[in-house]
Every structure is written in structure tokens, then in C-alpha cells.
Amino acid sequence: xxxxxxxxxxxxxxxxxxxxxxxxxxxxxxxxxxxxxxxxxxxxxxxxxxxxxxxxxxxxxxxxxxxxxxxxxxxxxxxxxxxxxxxxxxxxxxxxxxxxxxxxxxxxxxxxxxxxxxxxxxxxxxxxxxxxxxxxxxxxxxxxxxxxxxxxxxxxxxxxxxxxxxxxxxxxxxxxxxxxxxxxxxxxxxxxxxxxxxxxxxxxxxxxxxxxxxxxxxxxxxxxxxxxxxxxxxxxxxxxxxxxxxxxxxxxxxxxxxxxxxxxxxxxxxxxxxxxxxxxxxxxxxxxxxx
Amino acid sequence: xxxxxxxxxxxxxxxxxxxxxxxxxxxxxxxxxxxxxxxxxxxxxxxxxxxxxxxxxxxxxxxxxxxxxxxxxxxxxxxxxxxxxxxxxxxxxxxxxxxxxxxxxxxxxxxxxxxxxxxxxxxxxxxxxxxxxxxxxxxxxxxxxxxxxxxxxxxxxxxxxxxxxxxxxxxxxxxxxxxxxxxxxxxxxxxxxxxxxxxxxxxxxxxxxxxxxxxxxxxxxxxxxxxxxxxxxxxxxxxxxxxxxxxxxxxxxxxxxxxxxxxxxxxxxxxxxxxxxxxxxxxxxxxxxxxxxxxxxxxxxxxxxxxxxxxxxxxxxxxxxxxxxxxxxxxxxxxxxxxxxxxxxxxxxxxxxxxxxxxxx
Numbered sequence: 001x002x003x004x005x006x007x008x009x010x011x012x013x014x015x016x017x018x019x020x021x022x023x024x025x026x027x028x029x030x031x032x033x034x035x036x037x038x039x040x041x042x043x044x045x046x047x048x049x050x051x052x053x054x055x056x057x058x059x060x061x062x063x064x065x066x067x068x069x070x071x072x073x074x075x076x077x078x079x080x081x082x083x084x085x086x087x088x089x090x091x092x093x094x095x096x097x098x099x100x101x102x103x104x105x106x107x108x109x110x111x112x113x114x115x116x117x118x119x120x121x122x123x124x125x126x127x128x129x130x131x132x133x134x135x136x137x138x139x140x141x142x143x144x145x146x147x148x149x150x151x152x153x154x155x156x157x158x159x160x161x162x163x164x165x166x167x168x169x170x171x172x173x174x175x176x177x178x179x180x181x182x183x184x185x186x187x188x189x190x191x192x193x194x195x196x197x198x199x200x201x202x203x204x205x206x207x208x209x210x211x212x213x214x215x216x217x218x219x220x221x222x223x224x225x226x227x228x229x230x231x232x233x234x235x236x237x238x239x240x241x242x243x244x245x246x247x248x249x250x251x252x253x254x255x256x257x258x259x260x261x262x263x264x265x266x267x268x269x270x271x272x273x274x275x276x277x278x279x280x281x282x283x284x285x286x287x288x289x290x291x
Numbered sequence: 292x293x294x295x296x297x298x299x300x301x302x303x304x305x306x307x308x309x310x311x312x313x314x315x316x317x318x319x320x321x322x323x324x325x326x327x328x329x330x331x332x333x334x335x336x337x338x339x340x341x342x343x344x345x346x347x348x349x350x351x352x353x354x355x356x357x358x359x360x361x362x363x364x365x366x367x368x369x370x371x372x373x374x375x376x377x378x379x380x381x382x383x384x385x386x387x388x389x390x391x392x393x394x395x396x397x398x399x400x401x402x403x404x405x406x407x408x409x410x411x412x413x414x415x416x417x418x419x420x421x422x423x424x425x426x427x428x429x430x431x432x433x434x435x436x437x438x439x440x441x442x443x444x445x446x447x448x449x450x451x452x453x454x455x456x457x458x459x460x461x462x463x464x465x466x467x468x469x470x471x472x473x474x475x476x477x478x479x480x481x482x483x484x485x486x487x488x489x490x491x492x493x494x495x496x497x498x499x500x501x502x503x504x505x506x507x508x509x510x511x512x513x514x515x516x517x518x519x520x521x522x523x524x525x526x527x528x529x530x531x532x533x534x535x536x537x538x539x540x541x542x543x544x545x546x547x548x549x550x551x552x553x554x555x556x557x558x559x560x561x562x563x564x565x566x567x568x569x570x571x572x573x574x575x576x577x578x579x580x581x582x583x584x585x586x587x588x589x590x591x592x593x594x595x596x597x598x599x600x601x602x603x604x605x606x607x608x609x610x611x612x613x614x615x616x617x618x619x620x621x622x623x624x625x626x627x628x629x630x631x632x633x634x635x636x637x638x639x640x641x642x643x644x645x646x647x648x649x650x651x652x
Contacts, residue, residue: 183376183378185374185375185376185378186378186380186381188343188345188365188372188374188378189372189374189378189380189439190380190391191345191364191365191366192343192345192365192366192368192370192371192372192440193366193391193392193395193439193443194366194392194394194395194396194443195366195395196364196366199395203380203391204380207382208381208382
């Protein structure tokens with residue numbers, strides 16, 4: 001028989017977890033359940049949705065090449081962003097992890113600084129840099145390299161630039177954590193056994209930082225694949241990503257059932273990715289960089 | 292022209308205004324086991340790291356096998372290093388760890404396999420080749436780290452407090468094991484430790500360091516029985532440091548007047564210079580050389596004082612006594628036959644002349 005005795009230790013974990021579990025249930029499980037139910041409803045021309053179990057939305061989402069192309073484009077953008085972040089993030093992470101500079105915490109704080117400014121404003125700042133009257137074009141014209149401003153904005157490359165700008169700190173932090181945990185003696189040991197500096201990096205430092213690289217990559221990929229603002233602000237008319245589709249279906253067309261099916265497809269795809277990662281690397285690594 | 296495997300010539304290490312190692316000269320004979328002994332911060336690890344090439348030298352020269360290595364990067368020095376925390380590569384098997392250095396020496400595959408096997412046999416872990424380091428105990432990891440360092444046949448083996456992470460029993464076993472392996476290979480070894488018993492048990496020669504200075508270089512017996520400074524006397528074992536005045540000198544023995552205690556005969560052969568009458572000196576007397584009632588030595592070089600036992604620290608086969616004599620507190624460690632002396636006992640304190648060592652400074 002369950003005891004209500006406050007000293008009964010069996011129920012203690014549940015009592016402590018109750019607020020969090022309630023929040024997760026009300027704010028995550030319930031809305032997702034709604035979305036799942038919605039995705040099987042049907043939209044009619046008059047605007048009233050027909051409740052029931054219809055596979056029409058799912059059929060449309062999974063077979064229409066329009067959606068498939070945008071899904072492929074979304075994965076491409078997320079992948080390219082992740083690769084750029086991994087390469088560009090490793091160097092500062094390595095620097096912060098190995099520097100003799102006394103105020104390491106200050107360097108890490110600098111890394112966090114961009115988060116104090118709104119994501120939208122940071123994204124829009126690229127207009128002042130790459131736009132037709134942005135500093136790059138002004139400089140090129142002043143130097144006489146071009147007469148007309150060069151169109152650099154509003155294509156998939158600027159979407160990638162904007163996403164890298166947003167996601168780089170996540171990557172750096174994750175790599176930093178795994179680099180920082182590597183025992184310096186391991187590198188010294190490799191050096192004493194005959195490795196040059198570069199060889200010891202390849203033999204010891206790089207393989208031991210793979211967990212951080214993987215965690216950072218997962219985070220970057222998931223956040224990039226779910227992005228909505230960056231393609232709107234920095235992408236061209238054909239550079240819509242999957243989240244833009246969801247927005248369009250729900251807000252513009254008021255087609256909640258289709259929007260629900262679309263968002264579930266994205267959720268399942270990214271969920272599978274996280275599951276694969278967890279199978280090989282374990283999610284604990286990500287927790288470390290926030291610990 | 293030199294039979295020294297390693298030579299330090301006027302080596303100085305400074306970090307900004309702080310001098311970690313002062314002008315140090317040291318020669319390490321080929322095949323010998325040399326220990327750098329001292330408390331933490333004395334410069335022993337810095338000295339080891341300078342020999343290894345892990346730390347730069349501010350002034351002076353380091354020679355390995357007669358070759359100046361100041362500007363030779365670590366990977367070209369052919370040294371085997373064993374670190375305090377073992378530093379095995381966690382993502383490699385034992386086999387791969389031990390073979391690591393051979394890979395960078397372009398050793399043919401057959402030969403590499405044979406040498407790894409021999410090294411693992413030498414450290415008595417031949418069956419562990421396919422394990423990961425995390426599957427080994429601390430003592431086993433230590434042996435693998437040693438195998439990895441010696442398999443490359445280094446010119447010098449550098450050991451940085453390799454035993455301090457092990458628990459007490461294992462440490463004593465590894466001490467014997469390490470000495471056996473070093474002896475088998477005849478490899479020149481530099482060992483860093485803060486543990487005096489490790490240093491005394493293993494070394495051919497001990498370098499006692501303090502605050503960046505070399506205090507004394509000598510065999511374990513010399514360093515223990517003829518300390519060259521108050522620091523050495525105090526650091527190794529339990530010593531009574533007393534001051535007194537030279538009254539008379541007769542060959543290797545001097546008659547001193549010790550403050551508080553009175554006349555005593557003392558050995559002067561560790562001083563390295565001639566004492567003069569009336570000079571103020573310090574003497575070191577090991578706690579185990581102060582003989583109390585029950586130990587009754589014979590001889591004509593024995594000085595005797597009265598004392599009172601104030602504290603008894605009973606340890607089974609020995610007891611450590613604190614005694615009051617002439618307003619001084621003395622420490623004595625005696626083996627016990629039956630039961631220790633009781634607190635408050637009046638006893639005679641006897642000292643042989645050769646155990647009362649006049650310090651050079």
C-alpha cells in the first residue's frame with residue numbers, strides 16, 4: 001500500500017520530480033498529442049476541419065516532390081552549416097583550452113556575448129555587411145574594384161553564413177569541453193615517444209576530442225535544420241527551409257492539419273538523428289558543455 | 292671523453308622573476324639510478340622536465356650522451372618518460388600503447404611485435420595486450436606505462452613520481468619491481484620523488500633539492516648518515532638539530548659544548564674543511580641514534596646526558612619518544628623489547644661520536 005508518510009523515501013524522487021514532470025507533460029506531451037491528432041484531420045475549402053483518421057495529409061507530405069526537395073535542401077543547409085562550424089570552431093576551442101592566459105573564464109564569457117543580442121538583430125546585421133550598401137560593397141566600390149554593388153545577399157550561402165554566425169558558440173563550447181578534459185601528459189607522452197607536435201595532435205588530441213565534435217555537430221545540425229528566421233531574413237525566394245513550410249501552412253494557409261503533419265515529419269527526422277547519435281556517443285556529452 | 296649519460300652544466304630555470312632552479316651542475320653516470328628528492332616546489336620536477344625537453348632552459352647546457360640537447364625537440368631526444376598519472380592513451384589498447392613509440396621509429400612489424408611482447412613479459416603482464424587501459428588496475432597501468440617507455444630502448448628513462456598514485460602496499464612491491472627492471476636493462480634512470488624511503492631504497496645516487504638548490508649529492512648511505520646541511524638532516528628521517536661550540540679537535544672527532552646539554556664527542560668527517568676551536572657549529576643526531584635505557588652500548592666515544600620522557604608514541608616494534616633535557620626537546624626512536632618507557636621516566640640518553648654529525652654550515 002502506498003504510504004503518504006512524508007518520511008517514506010520511496011516517493012521522495014517522484015515528489016521532487018513532480019514540478020518538472022508536470023511542466024513537461026503540460027507543455028510538451030499534451031501539445032504534441034494535439035498535433036499528432038490534428039495531422040489526421042482534413043481541411044476543407046470552407047475552412048472547417050473534419051475530425052477523424054485520414055491519411056491524406058501524410059500522403060501529400062511524403063509523396064509530393066515539393067516537400068521532398070525542401071527537406072533535402074534543409075538537410076543540405078544544416079549539413080553545410082555543421083561542417084563549417086566544426087572546422088571554424090575547432091581552432092578557437094583549441095586555443096581557449098590550451099592557452100596559458102590567466103582569465104580563461106573571460107574568454108568563455110566573450111563566447112557567450114553574442115547571446116545577449118537578439119538572434120534576429122544578429123541575423124539582420126549581415127544586411128549591413130553584405131547588402132548593396134553594406135560595408136563590403138562600399139569598400140569594393142571605393143577601391144574601384146567594381147562600379148555596381150555586387151548582389152551577395154539572399155541566397156543559400158548567406159543562409160549558411162547567418163546560421164554559422166548563430167551556431168558557432170555552441171560548437172566551440174562543446175569542443176572546448178572535450179579538449180579541456182584531455183590530460184596534457186598524454187600529449188607529452190606522445191611527444192616523448194617520437195611524435196612531432198602535429199602528429200601528437202592527430203594521434204591523441206583529435207581522436208579524444210571527437211565526442212565534443214560529435215555533440216557540437218548534433219546540436220548545430222538540429223538547430224540549423226529547425227531554423228525559421230535565418231532563411232526568411234537572409235535567404236532568397238527559393239531558399240525556404242522546412243520550418244518555413246510549417247509556418248506557411250499554419251499561419252498563411254490556416255491549414256493546421258497539413259502543418260501538423262509537416263512539423264511531425266521534421267520532428268521524427270531530427271529525433272531519429274538524435275537517437276542514432278545517442279546509440280554511438282551518448283547524450284551525456286552534450287550535458288557536459290552546459291554543466 | 293665523458294661517461295655521463297646526462298650532464299647538466301650551470302643550468303638555470305627562471306619563470307619571470309621567480310627562479311625555479313638555481314645554477315645546477317649534475318652528472319649522471321651511464322646505467323645508474325639517480326633520484327631527485329625534495330619537497331614539492333623544490334625544482335626536482337622542473338629539472339626532470341628540462342632534461343625531457345618539456346620545459347625550456349633559461350641558462351646553461353644539458354648534454355645527453357655527450358650531445359648538447361638544449362634546442363633538440365623532445366621527439367628527437369630518445370627518452371622514455373613515465374608520468375605520475377601513467378598517461379596511457381585511453382583510446383588505444385595496451386598493445387597499441389606499447390607499440391606507439393616503435394611506430395615512429397619505423398620499426399618493422401615483426402620486430403615491433405616481438406619487442407612489445409618482450410616488454411610486456413618484462414613487466415609481467417604478457418596476457419594484457421588486447422585490453423584497454425581503463426580495464427586495468429592502477430598498478431597494471433603503471434607497468435604498461437613503464438613497458439611503453441622502455442620498449443623504445445631510450446637513452447635515459449625519466450620517472451616522474453611514478454609510484455605516488457599507488458596505494459602503500461603496491462608501492463613497495465613496484466619499488467622492488469622497478470629496481471629489478473632497471474637493473475636488468477642497465478638503463479640510465481632519473482627518478483623524481485618526494486618520498487625519502489623510495490629514494491633510499493632504489494637509488495645509486497640521491498640528489499636532495501630544496502628551493503631550487505641542490506643541497507647534497509651522494510649515495511643513499513652518505514645522504515642519510517652524513518647530511519651536508521640542516522635541510523637534508525631534517526628532510527630524511529627524524530633528526531635532532533642542535534647547536535654548540537667547538538672546544539677541542541682530535542683528528543676526525545671533535546669535542547663540542549652543546550647548548551643546553553653540555554660536552555659531547557662528534558664526528559667531523561662530513562664537514563669537508565678544518566674546524567677551528569671556538570667556532571659555533573650545528574650537529575645532527577638521528578632520532579634512532581639516541582639510545583635510552585635498555586639499549587646499553589659499550590665504547591669510549593659515548594656521551595651521556597640525563598633526560599625525562601615527556602611523550603611516548605608507541606608503534607609496535609619501535610617507539611618514538613619525546614624527551615626533555617637541558618631545556619631542549621629531543622626525539623628518540625628505539626626498538627622495544629617488552630614494553631616502552633613510560634611518560635615521566637628519568638632516563639640516560641647516550642650518543643656515539645660517529646652518530647653526532649657536525650654539519651658543514
